[in-house]
Amino acid sequence: MKTITKAALTLTAAAGFASAGFAETWDMPMAYSATNFHSATGAEFAKCVTEGTGGALTIKTHPGGSLFAGGEIKRAIQTGQVNIGERLLSGHQNENALFGFDSVPFLATSFEDSEKLWAAAKGPLTKVLEAQNLHLLYSVPWPSQGLYFKKEVNSIADMKGLKFRSYNSATARLAELSGMLPTQIEAAEISQAFATGVVDSMISSGATGYDRKMWESLTHFYDVQAWLPRNYIMANKEAWDALDDNTRNVMNGCASVAEYAGDWRSIQYAGFTLNELAKHGMKVGPAGEKLQAELKAIGEIMTKEWLEKAGPAGQAIVDAYKAN
């Protein structure tokens, strides 16, 4: 299959991009709702590649976890079930602690700092992914993470015993350290999980709260700015290597544009969605001093634990980030 693909693309390139007959389509699973800015950015990337290659390579996005659920996407790309897809890599930090560099509490809490941290992590992360048969194309941050509840919360003590929706091991650890009970649930499933009382609190962005209409189940959003986790668009490395240079150049160009546009969309969506949560009746604002200070203390424990797991490679990312 791969050999046929390579031959087809070589022939197509030789005959000129616009020639029909040897075109191929790559399905691109994405985990978040079609209206979300990550999905919008992915759709533009797909269009850019499809048009840029004159249809020799068509990329077809499948948002909302419709082709593969979030947790399955990375494996699907690695094993070649699909050739490309998007995943929140911190969801796999138990596989390699480096995947959790973007979920270390209070290390990088603004869009600007998230960019700097990404600049420090991109090289090492690209290598880790390559060893897993994955080629990194681009990455876009979520807006900063805040806490959602259905009551006023002023301290960690107020969180004790709550059923907490987590999305990676950092969020599960945060729950444990604050006396809550974590359950990992994909974003696509959370409206139902909250409506049926499986969980009653979570950490996420205003973006996901808006996408999933959290005001239907919850009342408070505390903008604690814990971290900005990132989504990553990755290709199966063998499929990537089998593309001809022209196609790869087009994809690299489209990926750079997507990363740039995605950053701006994220910033814009952050403001828009926090306003929307408030418009729908949620109390949106910063955490009180006591809660924020207690979260910082938990953050220090989590930072120490992450550095222990990530070892010198993790420390090198933090050092490179802090040096800039």
Ligand code: PCA
């Ligand atoms: N939304 C995703 C990950 C981080 C975010 O803001 C989620 O809640 O699953």
